[in-house]
Amino acid sequence: MFTNEMIASFNELETAVYQYISKNEQTVSYMRIRELADATHVSTATILRFCRKSGCDGFAEFKVRLKLHLAEKKQPRLKSMHHSVAEFFERTLNGPIEKQIERAAQIVSSADSIIFTGIGSSGIMAEYGARYFSSMGKLSLYIKDPLYPIHTELLQNSATIVLSVSGENDFTVRHAHQMREAGSTMISITNNKHCTIAKMADVNLSYYVTAEELDGSNITTQVPVVYILESLAREMHVLSSNN
Incomplete structure (x- = not known):
């Protein structure tokens, strides 16, 4: 005011x-x-x-x-976690996301390295994803500092997994653009497929849950992101093992 x-x-x-x-x-x-x-x-x-x-x-x-x-x-009424998870399963898992995960798994399994990037809560998910993928045997790094310098010559035969709820954050869009210019194959995980980052990606994995804010902070559930990351890592491991 x-x-x-x-x-x-x-x-x-x-x-x-x-x-x-x-x-x-x-x-x-x-x-x-x-x-x-x-x-x-x-x-x-x-x-x-x-x-x-x-x-x-x-x-x-x-x-x-x-x-x-x-x-x-006035304090908005928060949805229960049961509602958020049910919304994800009803809207997303009945759609084509499993095939998209298979496509993304083929990309990451053939890449020499994976770079995860995001800021805020998506940055935390980027860190989690890098740890989880590394545990699955694929060298993975994460960037969650919006001012982190990116040396593009190191990105040959890499895959970049970009995480963003809105898909419109300026810093994340800038990082994604740098990755694309360097020739890194891009996979985006966003809340919908119509955002800027989704359109920049080679494969987009969208989870479609209702975005929520509280006192100006984005509190949209990250449960779907965890599901997508772990499903993608497991599918990648299966492909790598078969090869």
Whole structure:
């Protein structure tokens, strides 16, 4: 509700008003201007100046915006894990993903090395995937630092597995582009096949679960990603053993 520019423009008295409102948002949304002035030990004129600096014509408009802000902040109801897992199995496993996993397994089994990349929760999955694939006998590394330097001459006959829920993260897209330019064959694991990273990949494995956010953080379940990674690694091991 308050931008950095707004907060920087407040004088000492207006900052005191801002601090009080930040700690008492629900109460302030039902206060009269005189009540807020008394509570913050300032004049009503200071309150009005504060409202104008906050982008409102007066205190009444400020309270309307405050109430809308509080409504947006209401805690969303989280789905149960049972629902998330059932959604994945119903939407995805009845589709063509098993054949896509077989295609991806053929790529990684013939590659000399595998590079996993992702950031945030996808970075953690990249680390897990590299560990799991290495345990299956395939040299695997992971990159979860968005500023990690990539030396493309080392990527000959490699496969890159790119993980991203949205498939639109700028850093991940940049890494994926570098991998493609170096000639690394790309497999993407994303929440849908219509995102940028999925379109860049040679094979895309999509899991189609409802994306969830909490307080600005992406909390979309990673259970489908674990399933896909382990299924892919096991299929790769079978192919490698047969060869």
